[in-house]
Amino acid sequence: MNPGDPRCHKGPPLSPCIKVCRVDRDANLCVGCWRTVDEIAAWYRLRDDEKRAVLADLARRRPPAADHGA
Numbered sequence: 001m002n003p004g005d006p007r008c009h010k011g012p013p014l015s016p017c018i019k020v021c022r023v024d025r026d027a028n029l030c031v032g033c034w035r036t037v038d039e040i041a042a043w044y045r046l047r048d049d050e051k052r053a054v055l056a057d058l059a060r061r062r063p064p065a066a067d068h069g070a
Helices: 037-045 048-061
Strands: none
Touching: none
């Protein structure tokens, strides 16, 4: 996720879900949003700072070829 993305800084962070829900079992990550299954399940219970930490880590998790045109 781009650090300039508004989901990272202003107001409550938005879910990074892009409605491509498929889990890579080897990596234990959704290949649409690159969150773990546990992060997806807990998203609406996480504090804003915890959500921002997850969002900040997504760029590291996503392979360059999985950029989805962003």
